[in-house]
Amino acid sequence: MSEDPLVFVGARLRQAREAFGLSVESLGDMLGVTRQAVDQFERGKHPSSEHFIKLCLVLNKPGSYFYRPILADYSNETIFFRKLKKAPITEIKSARSTTEWIGEIANLLDSEVDFPNLNLPVLPQPDSNPLLITEEYIELAANEVRRTWGLGDLPIGDLVGTMESNGIIVVRMNFHSHDIDGLSVWDKKIDRPFIILNADKASAVRSRFDAAHELGHLLLHRNISKDDLKAFDTSIEKQAHFFASCLLLPTQAFRKQIFTASMLELKSLKQYWKVSIAAMIMRLESLGVFDKSRSRLAWSNYIRRGWKVEEPFDDVWIPESPALFKQAIELLVEEKVYSNSQILELLFPEEVFLGKVSNLEPEFFRPSANLKLRAGHTNLKMG
Numbered sequence: 004m005s006e007d008p009l010v011f012v013g014a015r016l017r018q019a020r021e022a023f024g025l026s027v028e029s030l031g032d033m034l035g036v037t038r039q040a041v042d043q044f045e046r047g048k049h050p051s052s053e054h055f056i057k058l059c060l061v062l063n064k065p066g067s068y069f070y071r072p073i074l075a076d077y078s079n080e081t082i083f084f085r086k087l088k089k090a091p092i093t094e095i096k097s098a099r100s101t102t103e104w105i106g107e108i109a110n111l112l113d114s115e116v117d118f119p120n121l122n123l124p125v126l127p128q129p130d131s132n133p134l135l136i137t138e139e140y141i142e143l144a145a146n147e148v149r150r151t152w153g154l155g156d157l158p159i160g161d162l163v164g165t166m167e168s169n170g171i172i173v174v175r176m177n178f179h180s181h182d183i184d185g186l187s188v189w190d191k192k193i194d195r196p197f198i199i200l201n202a203d204k205a206s207a208v209r210s211r212f213d214a215a216h217e218l219g220h221l222l223l224h225r226n227i228s229k230d231d232l233k234a235f236d237t238s239i240e241k242q243a244h245f246f247a248s249c250l251l252l253p254t255q256a257f258r259k260q261i262f263t264a265s266m267l268e269l270k271s272l273k274q275y276w277k278v279s280i281a282a283m284i285m286r287l288e289s290l291g292v293f294d295k296s297r298s299r300l301a302w303s304n305y306i307r308r309g310w311k312v313e314e315p316f317d318d319v320w321i322p323e324s325p326a327l328f329k330q331a332i333e334l335l336v337e338e339k340v341y342s343n344s345q346i347l348e349l350l351f352p353e354e355v356f357l358g359k360v361s362n363l364e365p366e367f368f369r370p371s372a373n374l375k376l377r378a379g380h381t382n383l384k385m386g
Contacts, residue, residue, distance in 0.1 A: 009070045013047040016069065019062040020045075022100040023094045033061050048127045065352045075106030075190065081229050082188045083220035083243070085213055090182035097179045098186055103358055106190050108328065108350045109172050112372040115340065116331045121195055122224065123172030131226045133235045136242055138289075144222050145249035151289050156256035160274045162211050163323035166198065167216065173214065173325040175200045176359045184209075187217035189225060191245055196221045200322075208279045208322035212247050212324075219246030248286045251278045261292060266304050270315050280305065280314050328361040344370045 020030050020041075031041045034057050044050050050058060059066055082099060084090070093153050111339045112118070124147035130136055149155065152169055159165060165174050178201050185200045198217040220243045224232075232239065260272060264287060276283070284301050287293045293301060305311065332350075335341050341349060347368035351357045354365040 011044075011047060011049040011069055012072060013045040014073050014076070015071060016041075016058065016062075016105060017045045018073075018100040019064055019068070021093075021096040022104070022179070023062060023119075024097045025345065026093070030061070034058065059279060063353075067348070067352050071352075073103075073107075074110050075103045075192070076184075077103055077106065077188055080188055080191075080229060081224075081226065081232055082186055083084060083217065083239075084186045085230070085240075085243075086182055094179065094182060098183050098199075101176075101178065102186060102188060102197065104356070105174050105199060106188075106197065108357070108360060109195070109197065110192055111350055112328065112331045113195070115335060118172070118195070118327065118331070119168055119170045122151060123169070124376040126222065129223050131228075131231070133224065133227055133231065133239050133242065135274065136223055136336055138245060141219070141223065141242055141246050142254070145246055146220070146253070146332060148222070148250060149253065156253045159211075159251065160277075161323055162214050162251075163200075163325055164215065167325060167327045170195065171218070171221075172197045172327060173200070174198075174328065174360055175202050175210070175322065175325055177202045185213040185217050187220050189221065202322075205322070206279070206306055206314075206317045207322040208273070208277055208282075208314075208317070210322040211277060212251065212279065212282055215247035215250045216243045218250070219243035222246070245289065248282060248289065252276060252283065252286045257283075257286065259355065261287065264292065264297075264301070266301075266308060273314070273316065277320075280310060324362060326362065329363055332361050332363065342370070343368050352382045 020027070025033075027041045027045075028038050031038045034041070034054055036054060039310065044054075044058075049055070055066070055069075058069070077099060082102065084095060086095070113163070126144055126147055127140070129140065129144075152165060154165075163175070166173050166382075172195060173195070176199070181201075181203055183201055184204055185198065187196060187198045189196050198214055198221075200210055200213055200217075204213065220239070223242055223246060224239055226240065227235075227349075257276070260275075262268065266280070269283050272283060273280055284293070284298070284305065286299050287301075332346055335346060336343055347354055347357060351360075354368040356362075357368060358365040
């Protein structure tokens with residue numbers, strides 16, 4: 004009895020093309036085929052042997068990649084992008100395709116290990132119209148997160164680690180774009196949210212703020228449709244930004260520490276709260292501590308000191324590093340459920356990408372020599 008023929012999965016080609024930021028036309032030129040031919044490939048037509056080999060080389064994917072079924076498709080999901088307005092659509096598509104790959108890894112790991120239970124506060128249902136979400140509601144949501152996670156009014160020592168321990172999947176990796184700081188999405192299959200942070204953003208405190216910003220989207224805007232996301236993008240971003248400020252700088256505790264609100268005082272408070280000085284100035288504005296005149300003076304002093312380019316401690320502090328995927332993969336290997344190379348084939352057949360997503364070295368996924376001592380050995384020298 005012959006084996007079933009392999010089915011070329013055209014959506015895999017679309018993912019890889021978009022992840023590399025290539026248009027259909029550009030990929031066609033690289034393959035030496037027409038736009039229409041690439042379109043047919045993405046609809047499921049198997050390329051010729053010659054063009055298939057070129058696909059693998061151009062997109063840096065092993066052949067097995069194109070025969071794997073799609074496990075995570077977010078094309079119809081609301082994805083919240085923390086991005087600059089100038090970010091082109093090709094870069095947004097690239098980030099989305101990368102997120103689908105990460106979602107696939109999460110789905111496969113979720114079927115093998117018990118991730119921490121999702122632990123988010125039970126809040127009054129936010130309005131589906133983002134314009135009706137008030138600052139009072141946002142502050143309530145931030146306070147409830149602190150209460151649910153047992154944080155009190157203290158600084159959050161490791162925000163990424165705290166998120167992971169409460170069931171949120173966080174990944175920090177390089178996007179192809181510098182214009183995207185992060186994104187978030189709910190995976191309906193495993194009913195679990197993802198937050199993906201751009202590792203190109205080297206500032207530890209800004210990366211923390213990006214993570215808190217995305218958490219705001221997940222709590223405040225889960226009921227918002229893709230169309231509303233486009234229509235109310237500016238308001239939605241402001242709300243997530245305000246949530247991050249409320250979460251990282253709780254009102255009462257932060258205000259009690261403000262005396263002169265000088266740049267030197269804010270520099271000292273940055274060490275305590277692990278929040279940027281810029282974010283603290285904005286928080287003081289929202290709390291009414293700074294009026295317009297005092298705010299202008301603060302920003303003038305901030306810029307004059309060169310802190311708009313780099314703040315104090317930004318060249319020293321290391322961004323928080325996710326560990327959930329790494330721990331799950333290491334557990335499966337340590338318990339001998341899979342070998343290192345089997346994990347690679349199971350999760351994603353490209354060791355560099357899987358290494359970036361999991362914070363493991365690519366060499367981890369290669370077969371080991373599995374050396375053993377000879378019986379009656381006299382020394383352990385090799386060579």
